[in-house]
Amino acid sequence: MGHDTDTLEPFLVPFIGVAEDVRAIAEPVVVDEGCELVFFQLVRGPRRTKVRFFIDTLGSHGEKDDAHVGIADLERVNRRLSDVLDVEDQHRGLFKGAWDLEVSSPGVDRPLAKRSHFQHAVDKKVQIKLQRAQAGKRTHTARLTAAGDDAIELFLDGEEPLTVSFDNIESAHVVFEFEPAGKKKKASEKRGKKAANPKSTSKARAR
Secondary structure, eight states, X not given: OOOOOTTOOOOSSOOOHHHHHHHHHHHHHHHHTTEEEEEEEEEEOSSEEEEEEEEEETTOTXXXXXXXXXXXXXXXXXXXXXXXXXXXXXXXXXXXXXXEEEEEOOOSSOBOOSHHHHHTSTTSEEEEEEEEEETTEEEEEXXXXXXXXXXXXXXXTTSOOEEEEGGGEEXXXXXXXXXXXXXXXXXXXXXXXXXXXXXXXXXXXXX
């Protein structure tokens, strides 16, 4: 589809080893299908490896009025990733055995894994896990009040705002907040019957 994969935004926490190999193979495929790789997990089990991709439409970032990834998008990306990873696994032995592929939308607890994710999540409630403790804790659940090029600002109830460098973030995600009944009804009417739970497609591979 002609999307530029040479300027992919890096993840805050780089993947290593086989996980980085899989990301490097998969992310250009996701982008070529007009989507963004929001997050990725490689979970090795005793018998099978789970390969999970969380994708969304390019530039959506979870705003309510944007078009989000749909089932057709997930199925299309799933098919392409399945074919590409199957070939790479046969040649390189990426997964060392049977593996399951799952392609999902980010869901309501959207991962925040890139700088732009935070910039589009300002004013939302988030949970941040830090590499080094700040304000006496490594995990904070707070309102994200600002996000710049190098750091974010969190509003901690009853305390001074906390500035956190991107370099100190280990993981983060949006915390879903229930809306008041009236507001929720109005929003649901605007969105129609769009599901709140993450959509997903999955496939299994055995060797």
